[in-house]
Amino acid sequence: MSHRELLKDGSFLWLKSRLAEYYRKAQLELPENLSSREFAVQPLGSQSYIRHLSFKSEEELRRYITNNPPLHLYYSSAIYLFPEIKEMDQKGYLGSELIFDIDVDELQECRLMEQLHVCLDCGHSMYGNKVKKCIKCGSQNVVEASPVPDDCLKKGVETAKHLSDILKRDFGFEEVKIYFSGNRGFHVRPKCSEECMKLTGEDRREIVDYIKGIGLDLNRIAGFERDESLVPSSDEPGWRGRIGRAIYEKLGIRSGSSITWAEAKKRIGVEGVKALISSLVLDIDEKVTVDVHRLIRIPGSINGKLGLPVVRLEEPILDSYSIRCELSPFKEKVLVKMNATIIDKTIMGVKISAYRGEKIELPGCIAFPFVLKGIAEVG
Amino acid sequence: MENVLDYLINKGYLPSSTNLAEAISLLGAGKRVIEIVQDALDGFYKLEDEDMRLPLEAIAFHTAIILMGRIGGKWLVNRLSISVSKSMREELNLLSDQDLVLLSKLLGLHTFYQDATITRSQKSGPSMLYPFSVSFYSYLKSTKRLTGDPSWKLTNQMLLKGRVLLDRRRFIRILEELIAERVSSLYEKYADLMKLPSLPPPIQEIEAYLKESLANVLSKKIVEGRDYAKNQPLSIDAFPPCMKKIYQKAIEGENLSHAERFAIATFMIAAGADEEMLLEVFSHSPDYKEKIAKYQIEHLMGKRGSGTKYRPYSCAKMKSFSLCIADCGTRTPLQKYYLNLKVKNKVEDQSDSI
Numbered sequence: 066m067s068h069r070e071l072l073k074d075g076s077f078l079w080l081k082s083r084l085a086e087y088y089r090k091a092q093l094e095l096p097e098n099l100s101s102r103e104f105a106v107q108p109l110g111s112q113s114y115i116r117h118l119s120f121k122s123e124e125e126l127r128r129y130i131t132n133n134p135p136l137h138l139y140y141s142s143a144i145y146l147f148p149e150i151k152e153m154d155q156k157g158y159l160g161s162e163l164i165f166d167i168d169v170d171e172l173q174e175c176r177l178m179e180q181l182h183v184c185l186d187c188g189h190s191m192y193g194n195k196v197k198k199c200i201k202c203g204s205q206n207v208v209e210a211s212p213v214p215d216d217c218l219k220k221g222v223e224t225a226k227h228l229s230d231i232l233k234r235d236f237g238f239e240e241v242k243i244y245f246s247g248n249r250g251f252h253v254r255p256k257c258s259e260e261c262m263k264l265t266g267e268d269r270r271e272i273v274d275y276i277k278g279i280g281l282d283l284n285r286i287a288g289f290e291r292d293e294s295l296v297p298s299s300d301e302p303g304w305r306g307r308i309g310r311a312i313y314e315k316l317g318i319r320s321g322s323s324i325t326w327a328e329a330k331k332r333i334g335v336e337g338v339k340a341l342i343s344s345l346v347l348d349i350d351e352k353v354t355v356d357v358h359r360l361i362r363i364p365g366s367i368n369g370k371l372g373l374p375v376v377r378l379e380e381p382i383l384d385s386y387s388i389r390c391e392l393s394p395f396k397e398k399v400l401v402k403m404n405a406t407i408i409d410k411t412i413m414g415v416k417i418s419a420y421r422g423e424k425i426e427l428p429g430c431i432a433f434p435f436v437l438k439g440i441a442e443v444g
Numbered sequence: 445m446e447n448v449l450d451y452l453i454n455k456g457y458l459p460s461s462t463n464l465a466e467a468i469s470l471l472g473a474g475k476r477v478i479e480i481v482q483d484a485l486d487g488f489y490k491l492e493d494e495d496m497r498l499p500l501e502a503i504a505f506h507t508a509i510i511l512m513g514r515i516g517g518k519w520l521v522n523r524l525s526i527s528v529s530k531s532m533r534e535e536l537n538l539l540s541d542q543d544l545v546l547l548s549k550l551l552g553l554h555t556f557y558q559d560a561t562i563t564r565s566q567k568s569g570p571s572m573l574y575p576f577s578v579s580f581y582s583y584l585k586s587t588k589r590l591t592g593d594p595s596w597k598l599t600n601q602m603l604l605k606g607r608v609l610l611d612r613r614r615f616i617r618i619l620e621e622l623i624a625e626r627v628s629s630l631y632e633k634y635a636d637l638m639k640l641p642s643l644p645p646p647i648q649e650i651e652a653y654l655k656e657s658l659a660n661v662l663s664k665k666i667v668e669g670r671d672y673a674k675n676q677p678l679s680i681d682a683f684p685p686c687m688k689k690i691y692q693k694a695i696e697g698e699n700l701s702h703a704e705r706f707a708i709a710t711f712m713i714a715a716g717a718d719e720e721m722l723l724e725v726f727s728h729s730p731d732y733k734e735k736i737a738k739y740q741i742e743h744l745m746g747k748r749g750s751g752t753k754y755r756p757y758s759c760a761k762m763k764s765f766s767l768c769i770a771d772c773g774t775r776t777p778l779q780k781y782y783l784n785l786k787v788k789n790k791v792e793d794q795s796d797s798i
Contacts, residue, residue: 154769236580237606260581266766267703268584271591271598280597302604355764 072110075444076436079399081109083433084134087367087394088127094364094377095123101144101159105360106135107369116360119149136369136437139360144262153358160262163269164361165228165253165276166246166353169213169221170195173348181211181412183405185439188421190407208438210405211412212371212388213249222378222386225251228347231276235303245386247368247375252361266355273351278304283342292327311341367394372433389414395429401441448506457499465644467503474650476504481512481654484524489531509630511651513638515658518631519697522730525627529620536616541575544615551622553586554579556607574602574609578618583608586618586625588701589731628699678717682784684777685770686762687711697728703765707777709744710756714778719745 072080096102104118104126114137120126130138141148142164146157169175176194183190184199185206191199196207213221222243229241238255246252255261264272274280286304288294296312297305299320312329313320330338353359362368362375373392390413403419410417412431419425427435435441449467452458458467468474476492483489492501512520536544541557548555556577578586580603590596602609610618631638642648683691690708694700700708709722719741726737739748746753758776762768772780 234605235603237604260579264581264584266764267588267701268581270703270764271584275598275603278599280594280599282594282600285595286600302602302609304599305602352760352764355766357766 072436072439073442073444076442077110079443080433080436081134083395083429084109084136084367085131088130088134091374091394092365093123093126095126096140098144099123099126099140101146101148103141103143103145103148103156103360105139105141106130106133107137108133109136109369111136117149117151136367138363138366140363142359142361143357158357160259161264161357161359162257162361163255163261163264163272164353164359165232166350167221167224167228167251167253167348168350169217169249169251171348171350172217172220172224174220175213175217178214178217180209180213181407181410182207183210183407183440185404188403188405190405190410208440210407210435210438210440211410215387218387221249221251222383224347224349225253225378226383228253228276228349231307231347235275236272243378243383244364245373245376245378246362247366247373248370251378252375266357269355269357270351273349273354276347276349277351278342278346281342283308289326289338292325292330294326295323296326296329298323307345308342311345312338315341369437370434372430372437390428390430393430393433395433397429398426399429399432399443400424401427401432401436401443403441405440407440448502452499452502455499463644464503464507465647468507468646468650471500471503473500473504473507474646476500477508477511477650478654478657480504480508480524481520481658484508484512484520484527485658487523487527487530489524489527491528491531491535506630506634507647507650509627510634510637510643511647511654513631513634514643514651515655517696518628519728519730521631522628522697522699525624526730528627529624532623533616533620536619541612544612544619545576548578548615548619548622551619551626552582553618553622554582559607574611576610576612576615577604577607578610578615580606580608583618586621589621589699590617591702624699678712678715678721679785682781684772684774684780684784686767687777687781689769690767691725694725695728697730699730703767706744706754707757707762707765707767709741710754711777711781713741713745713753714756715781 100119100121102119103116104120105114105116106118107114118129120129141161143161144159146159148156150156170178179192179194181190181192182196184202184204185208186204187199187202189199189201190210191201198205199207212218225243229243232238232241232253232255236255240256242254242256244252244254281304283289284291287297287308297309299306299310299313301309312333313322316324316329316332318324333341364375364377367374371388372395373388374394376392378386393413402424403421406421407417407419415428415431417427417431427441432441432443436443449458449462449464452467453460453462458470462470468477480489492498509521509524512524516523536547539547545555545557558575559577580598583601584598587596591598594600598608637643643651680688680691687708690700690704693704694708705726708725712722712725719738722741723734723737726732726741727734729737742748744754756776756778757765757767759768759772759774762777774780774783
């Protein structure tokens with residue numbers, strides 16, 4: 066059964082009208098070389114993408130997306146001579162932006178994070194990590210009903226900031242933008258020069274390895290096994306400085322003083338030092354970075370999973386960022402019929418209490434993902 | 445070829461509108477062409493750098509490249525490129541830091557020397573120990589073949605503000621790589637001349653002499669090498685497109701990257717190739733050293749080191765290295781190989797049953 070068929074007519078029309086209205090005025094952050102990018106959309110009610118779209122101008126793109134409001138909207142990280150050609154090897158690849166993706170649920174500390182889920186067959190609601198089966202009726206028709214928890218979102222922000230620091234300090238990128246993907250991820254995008262656009266997949270893999278510390282030779286880089294050697298100073302480049310900063314900070318040693326590895330190991334323990342160094346590894350999705358033909362959500366477009374737009378995060382909002390109703394462009398309340406029972410739960414800052422079959426008014430920010438996922442229906 | 449001739453004409457070493465054949469005759473460069481080709485095969489090229497002989501050396505060197513490409517393909521040209529870069533090590537070691545920087549710029553490297561913006565941010569050692577720095581873009585480009593050695597991985601470099609800090613020894617090693625790359629690139633530059641059915645005398649005679657004198661060496665390396673695929677138990681025809689391409693590059697003597705070497709070796713091991721087969725494939729590599737190749741293959745096979753047998757790359761991994769060139773619809777190149785084998789055997793069975 067298609068996604069379109071799963072959505073009742075009233076629900077489909079409501080979602081479509083919300084998206085169409087949003088895209089009429091949406092501030093999309095589009096690249097200068099728009100006509101060299103491939104665009105792709107996942108239409109509302111469809112499970113597949115329409116790819117290899119090409120637009121000459123923002124007006125042309127806007128006409129398309131207001132007539133066919135998409136659930137997801139992307140452009141290619143790559144620029145092509147012929148973005149509209151379907152065969153990848155005939156598109157005339159010219160280069161690709163350097164993109165980093167952080168998925169909150171892939172972060173070490175958040176792999177077991179719990180979210181509210183509901184069963185669309187029996188209406189039961191339950192907390193758990195990536196629940197696949199209803200604990201009450203055994204149905205596999207289970208969907209997420211709440212966004213990622215704030216503490217995990219915070220970890221995501223920290224990782225994105227840390228990555229941005231590495232890109233600036235180590236790689237010398239002058240401008241690095243951080244975007245919330247509108248659901249559970251962060252995109253980190255350095256301003257890519259011509260040289261950067263030309264990095265091969267293999268080059269990008271080396272960059273990912275650097276950030277993730279893959280192949281790090283502690284002895285070569287920091288003299289780890291030579292007990293009489295000094296722990297690298299905090300202001301040194303690359304991994305040396307990163308290791309130094311972590312150890313001196315852990316031991317509360319001020320900048321300017323130094324200790325030997327023997328002393329560091331005595332005070333933190335060999336395993337403690339190793340664990341501290343492991344904690345410096347950043348969990349980024351390597352597939353995204355090394356793939357030069359990746360599609361990226363367009364900043365300003367709606368992420369159809371949660372109904373929130375992709376937004377750029379800047380200081381000082383960055384530190385206090387959390388998923389709240391205010392972030393949603395869908396403000397109007399709407400009368401819906403609930404397909405699940407959710408009692409006394411706070412979702413995106415909104416308290417919800419309703420039984421399956423009950424008709425209630427929901428703010429647009431909650432109604433959008435609920436209607437989309439079948440947790441509620443309009444009309 | 446125009447560039448070298450133009451340069452020598454402009455400098456007054458050759459009369460105007462001299463062509464290559466005339467230049468060889470005028471300078472008496474034929475003998476030197478033959479020496480260069482033989483030096484390349486022996487793995488030791490020595491530049492004739494007396495001022496008086498430089499025009500002759502330039503003409504002989506470029507002619508040697510054209511003839512090597514015609515006779516032995518890219519493998520032979522790569523062989524020369526590695527030989528040249530190694531012979532330069534001694535010369536490079538004698539240069540001052542400043543001259544090394546100048547040379548690096550001529551080779552297209554974005555180099556900095558004791559750069560103040562980096563020195564100021566360092567209270568202690570590194571900028572003194574690592575006086576050279578290159579942009580990380582240049583570093584990645586010029587160390588592609590070196591990253592098999594973990595000490596060359598970007599992860600293990602001093603990276604600051606987009607620059608990789610290098611000591612003199614490593615900086616020289618990078619210059620050697622760039623020199624090899626520069627020589628290799630002449631293969632593409634002279635591709636048209638290499639395809640001509642015949643060259644004018646006296647180049648024709650030099651070519652005939654080289655073909656004859658190198659017949660033994662080359663027949664083993666190239667002719668047998670190219671036919672090798674047809675005569676072995678592994679079905680190269682059934683290789684998935686990505687592996688076929690890497691295999692072809694290896695057999696033709698191209699300098700494979702670390703990822704390509706790893707991919708083809710682990711794939712072939714998993715598909716049933718033995719050590720000898722792999723050695724044969726890698727023997728075409730311009731930097732081939734049997735002892736080292738044997739050690740590495742045994743390591744991948746799990747006969748050395750920790751005993752771990754390395755698994756071949758998945759399609760996702762191949763894609764991440766930009767080595768995937770077709771959508772086969774499988775999860776690993778090995779799966780595609782087995783599928784192809786099945787189809788191939790079926791077709792052969794059917795044709796047998798007529």
